Amino acid sequence: KAGVTQTPRYLIKTRGQQVTLSCSPISGHRSVSWYQQTPGQGLQFLFEYFSETQRNKGNFPGRFSGRQFSNSRSEMNVSTLELGDSALYLCASSLEGGQTRPGNTIYFGEGSWLTVV
Amino acid sequence: AQSVTQPDIHITVSEGASLELRCNYSYGATPYLFWYVQSPGQGLQLLLKYFSGDTLVQGIKGFEAEFKRSQSSFNLRKPSVHWSDAAEYFCAVAGAGGADGLTFGKGTHLIIQP
Numbered sequence: 747k748a749g750v751t752q753t754p755r756y757l758i759k760t761r762g763q764q765v766t767l768s769c770s771p772i773s774g775h776r777s778v779s780w781y782q783q784t785p786g787q788g789l790q791f792l793f794e795y796f797s798e799t800q801r802n803k804g805n806f807p808g809r810f811s812g813r814q815f816s817n818s819r820s821e822m823n824v825s826t827l828e829l830g831d832s833a834l835y836l837c838a839s840s841l842e843g844g845q846t847r848p849g850n851t852i853y854f855g856e857g858s859w860l861t862v863v
Numbered sequence: 864a865q866s867v868t869q870p871d872i873h874i875t876v877s878e879g880a881s882l883e884l885r886c887n888y889s890y891g892a893t894p895y896l897f898w899y900v901q902s903p904g905q906g907l908q909l910l911l912k913y914f915s916g917d918t919l920v921q922g923i924k925g926f927e928a929e930f931k932r933s934q935s936s937f938n939l940r941k942p943s944v945h946w947s948d949a950a951e952y953f954c955a956v957a958g959a960g961g962a963d964g965l966t967f968g969k970g971t972h973l974i975i976q977p
Contacts, residue, residue: 750906779964789953791964802964836906852965854899854906 750839750855758861764825767858771818771839778820783834832862865890865956869968877976884939884971886954895957896937902950949975
């Protein structure tokens with residue numbers, strides 16, 4: 747079956763603009779998480795959605811937001827882009843929410859590369 | 864707050880040699896531990912995970928990891944590496960309830976020498 751699909755794969759934006767990234771989870775998965783990966787800070791948890799509700803949120807400013815639709819697809823939005831937002835944004839999906847259930851394997855997409863100029 | 868330290872930024876190993884990647888975690892309760900691999904331009908792939916029980920965990924691609932509570936470590940091992948193992952390896956920890964998602968280490972870049 748198809749894996750986690752993220753679009754677009756690459757994009758360039760200008761400071762001050764906003765961006766929306768999309769994630770389609772594996773069919774049947776109801777949980778979607780987002781992570782930011784940068785050379786300096788590494789991989790950092792942004793937020794998790796389960797059944798259209800945000801369950802958990804990392805330590806990011808309010809410019810970073812997300813949502814999940816009834817078909818489990820998710821979008822994340824970054825407003826008023828800053829140079830430091832340049833990163834690889836990874837989406838992950840799993841059957842259930844939470845990282846601590848032994849049978850709940852988390853699958854990552856290939857990511858969306860965002861460059862802010 | 865939980866944290867993960869991967870002391871080695873880069874490791875170079877000859878093809879066919881054994882491998883051990885180090886991971887130390889900080890967490891107040893029983894941790895849930897993971898190892899992921901990331902090839903260039905790719906997402907993360909789960910190698911193995913530890914939740915409870917046997918402290919030696921077997922994963923995919925011939926990898927294993929051993930949980931040592933006394934040393935707060937979860938080192939990844941492979942008896943004989945292949946050139947295709949060259950990648951970035953990340954250790955991660957999740958706390959109870961997963962409230963903070965996965966906390967990752969900064970990664971170890973594995974280079975395989977022919």
